Amino acid sequence: xxPELFAPxxxxxxxxxxxxxxxxxxxxxxxxxxVIYLGTGIPAGASTFLESTLSYASDQSRFQQYVSxxxxxxxFTLGIVAGAFVYALTFQSGLVSSGLYESGTTGRLYDVGxxxxxxxxxQPWRLFLGGVLVGIGTRLGKGCTSGHGVCGVGSASKTxxxxxxxxxxVAIVTAQVVLALGVTP
Amino acid sequence: MAGRHPLxxxxxxVGGLIFGFGLGFSHMARPEVVLQxxxxxxxxxxxVMFGAAIVTGxxxxxxxxxxxxAPLTDRPYGRRxxxxxxxxxxxxxxxGVGWGLSGICPGxxxxxxxxxxxxxxxxxxxxxxxxxxxxVVRSQRTTTNRGVSSDD
Numbered sequence: 530x531x532p533e534l535f536a537p538x539x540x541x542x543x544x545x546x547x548x549x550x551x552x553x554x555x556x557x558x559x560x561x562x563x564v565i566y567l568g569t570g571i572p573a574g575a576s577t578f579l580e581s582t583l584s585y586a587s588d589q590s591r592f593q594q595y596v597s598x599x600x601x602x603x604x605f606t607l608g609i610v611a612g613a614f615v616y617a618l619t620f621q622s623g624l625v626s627s628g629l630y631e632s633g634t635t636g637r638l639y640d641v642g643x644x645x646x647x648x649x650x651x652q653p654w655r656l657f658l659g660g661v662l663v664g665i666g667t668r669l670g671k672g673c674t675s676g677h678g679v680c681g682v683g684s685a686s687k688t689x690x691x692x693x694x695x696x697x698x699v700a701i702v703t704a705q706v707v708l709a710l711g712v713t714p
Numbered sequence: 715m716a717g718r719h720p721l722x723x724x725x726x727x728v729g730g731l732i733f734g735f736g737l738g739f740s741h742m743a744r745p746e747v748v749l750q751x752x753x754x755x756x757x758x759x760x761x762v763m764f765g766a767a768i769v770t771g772x773x774x775x776x777x778x779x780x781x782x783x784a785p786l787t788d789r790p791y792g793r794r795x796x797x798x799x800x801x802x803x804x805x806x807x808x809x810g811v812g813w814g815l816s817g818i819c820p821g822x823x824x825x826x827x828x829x830x831x832x833x834x835x836x837x838x839x840x841x842x843x844x845x846x847x848x849x850v851v852r853s854q855r856t857t858t859n860r861g862v863s864s865d866d
Contacts, residue, residue: 543757551758554740555765561733562766563773568725570784572774572794575821579845587846591853601726606824608730609737613828616738621829630739635746639830646830651745651817653836659816660823660837662808664844667820669852670805671796674819675733677806678763683770684793691798692806693763699810704752707815714746 574676737825745817
């Protein structure tokens with residue numbers, strides 16, 4: 530790292546809202562996965578929930594392999610929703626604040642009984658179509674940003690590193706093309 | 715969940731709680747912020763992914779040396795290793811197009827619901843549709859090529 534990397538102007542360009550909320554959030558994401566691993570030995574990913582939950586409703590053979598884990602995967606997902614809700618109650622609502630937390634200006638905040646909730650401005654068709662591709666791709670590709678990106682990279686798994694590089698590069702190209710086509714937000 | 719250690723489910727919930735709080739705090743539950751990273755406007759996401767991977771990396775490297783098996787499941791401590799084949803590349807590329815279009819991935823989508831973003835139900839519905847379609851296609855292929863083992 531040359532001294533130019535510490536130049537304030539470059540830092541502001543790369544990290545316009547600083548790095549603390551990202552670094553702290555990332556450490557907590559890793560800590561959550563680690564707590565589960567320490568107790569259970571399971572390196573948990575988030576996308577298996579999609580297929581394991583489908584096994585409640587569909588008897589397709591592909592989903593049956595997840596019958597034994599589907600209950601705890603529902604609990605894991607409910608925990609994620611609840612944890613994000615605790616964040617909404619505290620930092621997002623301004624009840625708790627810290628110099629390490631930058632609130633940002635994306636999307637729209639709305640008020641429900643003194644609680645600040647948040648809505649995206651990204652268009653529903655992008656979310657739905659993107660979601661379909663995420664559903665296909667994460668399951669075919671054996672993992673998502675948490676399975677490959679956090680647990681797999683943490684395992685120094687060659688497969689996961691290849692997976693992460695693949696989806697990261699393709700996502701960057703896709704997002705740049707979408708932006709160049711003038712689709713916003 | 716019969717036969718499981720009584721602390722198994724509570725621990726999974728607590729782990730999810732910390733994980734989800736981290737996704738909210740880091741703004742990964744906001745598709746806009748992920749898109750800003752992919753469009754080179756804010757590189758903070760790198761700190762989330764690698765910050766998280768460093769923490770799990772330490773746990774995955776240290777725990778197998780300290781203990782053989784996890785207390786709540788008796789499962790041996792190991793790393794997350796999967797076989798590398800064409801599906802990793804094809805699936806990763808399809809996921810990449812979806813992530814780049816929407817700015818949302820599965821864990822972040824669950825967290826997005828928690829911060830109040832009901833609009834993310836579009837993405838969650840899409841993810842279930844996508845996971846279902848690939849599941850049906852792959853179930854049929856497995857039936858036609860008997861003996862093909864599951865890959866994860």
